[in-house]
Amino acid sequence: MNDKISLQRIKLLLRADWIEHRTQVSFVIGSFLAAFIVFFLITLQGDATTKEFIRKQYFFYGLGLFGSFIYYCRYIGAKVHEPKGLFLTLPANTMEKFSAFLLEGFILIAVFHLLLWPALYVISLTVPGYSVISFFDIMRTFKISLPIIAFLSSLVFLSYITFRKHAFPAVILAYTLLLGGTIFMIKKIVIEALGSQQGVFTEMTPMYYTVNFLVRYHVIAFVAATLGILYIAYLKLKEKELR
Amino acid sequence: MITIKDASLSYKRNNPVIDRIDLDIQPGCIYGLLGKNGEGKTTLLNVLSGQLFLNEGTCHVFGEDPAKRNAGLLQKLFLLPEEINMPDVTAMQYIRMYAPFYPTFSHDILKACFESFEVDFSARLKKMSQGQRKKIAITLALAVHTPLLLMDEPTNGLDIPSKDVFRKLLASFTNEEQTVIISTHQVRDLESLIDAVLILDNKKIILNSRLNEISRKLFFRLTNPEEDVLYRNQTPFGLMGVGENTDGEETPVSLELLFNAATLHPQEIKRIFNR
Numbered sequence: 001m002n003d004k005i006s007l008q009r010i011k012l013l014l015r016a017d018w019i020e021h022r023t024q025v026s027f028v029i030g031s032f033l034a035a036f037i038v039f040f041l042i043t044l045q046g047d048a049t050t051k052e053f054i055r056k057q058y059f060f061y062g063l064g065l066f067g068s069f070i071y072y073c074r075y076i077g078a079k080v081h082e083p084k085g086l087f088l089t090l091p092a093n094t095m096e097k098f099s100a101f102l103l104e105g106f107i108l109i110a111v112f113h114l115l116l117w118p119a120l121y122v123i124s125l126t127v128p129g130y131s132v133i134s135f136f137d138i139m140r141t142f143k144i145s146l147p148i149i150a151f152l153s154s155l156v157f158l159s160y161i162t163f164r165k166h167a168f169p170a171v172i173l174a175y176t177l178l179l180g181g182t183i184f185m186i187k188k189i190v191i192e193a194l195g196s197q198q199g200v201f202t203e204m205t206p207m208y209y210t211v212n213f214l215v216r217y218h219v220i221a222f223v224a225a226t227l228g229i230l231y232i233a234y235l236k237l238k239e240k241e242l243r
Numbered sequence: 244m245i246t247i248k249d250a251s252l253s254y255k256r257n258n259p260v261i262d263r264i265d266l267d268i269q270p271g272c273i274y275g276l277l278g279k280n281g282e283g284k285t286t287l288l289n290v291l292s293g294q295l296f297l298n299e300g301t302c303h304v305f306g307e308d309p310a311k312r313n314a315g316l317l318q319k320l321f322l323l324p325e326e327i328n329m330p331d332v333t334a335m336q337y338i339r340m341y342a343p344f345y346p347t348f349s350h351d352i353l354k355a356c357f358e359s360f361e362v363d364f365s366a367r368l369k370k371m372s373q374g375q376r377k378k379i380a381i382t383l384a385l386a387v388h389t390p391l392l393l394m395d396e397p398t399n400g401l402d403i404p405s406k407d408v409f410r411k412l413l414a415s416f417t418n419e420e421q422t423v424i425i426s427t428h429q430v431r432d433l434e435s436l437i438d439a440v441l442i443l444d445n446k447k448i449i450l451n452s453r454l455n456e457i458s459r460k461l462f463f464r465l466t467n468p469e470e471d472v473l474y475r476n477q478t479p480f481g482l483m484g485v486g487e488n489t490d491g492e493e494t495p496v497s498l499e500l501l502f503n504a505a506t507l508h509p510q511e512i513k514r515i516f517n518r
Contacts (some may be wrong), residue, residue, distance in 0.1 A: 020330040091318065091344040
């Protein structure tokens with residue numbers, strides 16, 4: 001009974017969120033612009049070399065993107081865990097609500113980039129020797145780590161959907177366990193296991209093939225893991241109760 | 244229309260809020276859902292609207308499980324919570340946010356509510372008093388005109404004239420195809436509207452009956468101290484009592500007396516109504 005995905009309802013969800021949050025979005029855009037002005041002033045300080053300018057741009061790009069993403073996750077968490085609102089009973093399927101969330105995330109990233117590049121070009125017009133990094137420079141720099149960034153971001157997203165309180169500390173704990181567990185596995189299992197077999201048919205062990213496979217196809221592995229985490233986030237939203 | 248079978252729900256282990264209840268709600272009635280504090284009235288409304296899931300048993304609303312929260316079912320019901328978080332928008336924007344989700348939304352009812360409640364719908368919700376925000380919330384609840392309307396303490400926070408307006412609007416704009424379930428402690432506010440009663444007590448439904456059946460099976464009148472009644476209460480007019488109606492004379496139902504009698508003598512009530 002009317003449980004198919006409806007683009008019209010997704011549009012209504014986006015429209016309702018826009019009506020509710022457009023004032024707040026204006027403040028966020030104002031904050032972006034204020035941050036760019038601060039960045040501009042910082043750019044004028046210190047070494048006036050092209051390399052230094054580029055380094056600062058990468059730094060502020062990463063910081064801005066991280067800040068935007070945390071703001072987005074906090075917004076999602078507030079919406080999902082709102083105890084006295086109408087969100088859960090709003091006539092839309094869980095998949096439609098989830099899709100609206102993801103679309104809002106992409107829109108926020110798009111808005112961030114639409115504000116960033118003009119601001120950097122304005123700075124480049126005023127500061128001699130200032131060279132603006134391009135989007136493709138960033139993609140080349142982050143290419144290897146983009147699937148990893150997507151995976152780690154999806155964990156943050158899942159945490160904010162799952163936990164009403166302390167979502168960020170939960171994520172830090174999860175990252176710590178993940179990193180610690182990975183280092184432990186590499187140290188204990190891979191290095192020590194390989195170490196004992198050094199010089200003796202090392203390249204023919206199952207461990208070698210496993211590690212080799214993961215290194216060569218890590219992009220696919222992280223993409224699959226990201227999709228898996230997003231699916232878990234969808235299930236968490238489906239199971240959300242007013243408790 | 245609504246069928247609940249053997250339903251239980253607990254917030255904490257071994258401490259159910261509702262315990263193995265069965266319930267059948269027929270369409271076309273305005274139900275008063277009565278119960279003491281903490282008996283599970285809000286919980287029941289949250290189960291019917293899909294915001295809480297049962298630990299045991301089944302619940303079907305219009306033939307569907309509300310826990311699945313399918314869009315089609317959610318379009319047919321609206322829950323007005325007792326307290327509601329409202330965004331920082333104007334009242335008119337608030338209505339425009341949610342109205343398009345409901346195919347049954349009625350602009351005529353919206354206009355009637357605007358005029359009756361006399362609230363400035365261009366004012367921001369955050370700048371309104373609680374009572375004014377409640378009026379906006381009630382306006383939305385009535386205007387969506389869904390086949391099932393659930394209301395949790397709708398008159399809380401309303402001034403006396405607004406309660407009267409609410410009664411008139413509810414009476415005017417609910418039809419035979421709609422079912423309304425109103426959870427309330429303020430029985431006197433809604434006595435003239437309700438035509439069926441649900442009473443929750445000690446985690447169970449102890450009464451689910453229409454008022455005409457109640458007036459056939461129970462009497463509500465002045466009694467003397469020796470008369471065998473389920474409950475009596477001293478009033479300025481004398482000793483008002485409620486008891487089993489054996490002489491067939493129907494008397495207007497007093498929800499307060501009914502509630503007190505039912506919670507003091509649930510087994511007797513069950514006996515009288517299950518006969």
